[in-house]
Amino acid sequence: MIQVLIVGGTHGNERTGVQLIRRLQASSTELERNHFVAKTLLANQLAMANNRRYLDQDLNRCFSEELLSNIPENREQSRAKEINEQFGPKGPNTQTDWIIDLHTTTANMGITLIVQQNDPLALDMALYVQKQLPGAVIFYEDNAPTTNSFLCSIAKHGFLIEVGPVAQGLLRWDAFEHTRQALSHALDFIDLQLSGQLSLPSIREADVFQFTEKLHLPRDESGEIIGMIHPQLQDQDYCKLSPGEPIFILDTGETVLFEYHEPVYVAFVNEAAYYDQAHGLSLMRKRHLTWTD
Ligand SMILES: [Zn+2]
Structure with a gap:
């Protein structure tokens, strides 16, 4: 039986995913498809209780092979090890086929579908969801599996749904509904793929955005922020x-x-969420990506 895990609260102040997980737990029919019943996880309940992204360290940067094999140095690193024991272990022997991790951003990014390593099946999922939700953007990162520190990297296939703009700690129905729809289509994709009903061309293609670097906000010598995003760029x-x-x-x-x-x-x-390191924005390049099985 295929194992599908839906995760919310990886960042404790991103309430949309938390609310959706609680709704799914209360009414599980939305978790059911013909070929599987998805599981749910609230990843960082301590941070959620404090309405903070994290307590000691961003949990979504704690799942590299190195951190998972070291003795934990803080609460998020401990939590990462627990999650890895319960749903991993990260690597070829993982018990989880898919992790879909629900996030929000305060930026005006609409529905962003994040594929964080070179995984044809996850790219197929992104393309499928984008076809159902025109306007959704595919964000591609070519991380190496071992150093990939995202929570969803402990599954065979990882996928993030990132919706914005929504303020930290806030619920907005539009963001909630976009997240719910994108998730529902992603689960449909897994079911279609398992049933053999997906007829994909041998070469698939999509326009994607690929992260290149983050830029700092203007700072003085002591590191204090001394400026803002220009209104024309906001x-x-x-x-x-x-x-x-x-x-x-x-x-x-x-x-x-x-x-x-x-x-x-x-x-x-x-x-x-970038203000902890005084980053103001990410730079991306647009790529026309093609892939095969
Ligand atoms: Zn997040």
Whole structure:
């Protein structure tokens, strides 16, 4: 029997996924498909109780092979080991086929479908969900499995649904509903795939965004933030940013222009969760990705 796990509360202040998991636990018919019944997990209940992303360390950075094999140094590392024992172990012998991890962002990113390593089946899932929800964006990261530190990397196939904008700690019906729909289509995909009813071309293709780097907010020598995202860039996630365009506005009123060697695309613009390291946005490149089985 295939094992499918749906996870919420990996980040304790992303309430949408938590609410959806609780709803699914209360009325489990939404977890059932012809070929499986999905399980659910609230990943970081301590952080949830404190309405914080994490207590000591981002749980979604604790699942690298190295961290999972070391003695835990904090509460999230301990929790990662527990989850890995219950649903892993990470690697070829994992007992979990799929993990679908539910997240929200404060950035204006709509429905983002994140595939965090080169996995044709997860890319097929993203493409399927995108066809059902036009406007959803595929975000692709080419992480190596061993160093991939995301929670969903302990399953054979991992998939993240990231919906925004929604403030930390907040519930918004639109974000909840988008998350619920994307999840439902993802579960349908697994069921169709198992039933052999998916007729996919031998070569699949999609436009995806691939992360390149994060940019810091303007800071002074002591590390204090001394500016903000420029209003022209605010909410412009997945738009193109060209060299010479405004990126930050300093507390002095001065505009900082984007200095770079080429145009890029932006995401996680003014993401509140990035303020712990004073990051202001992520740079992405747009790729036309093709893949086969
Ligand atoms: Zn998150």
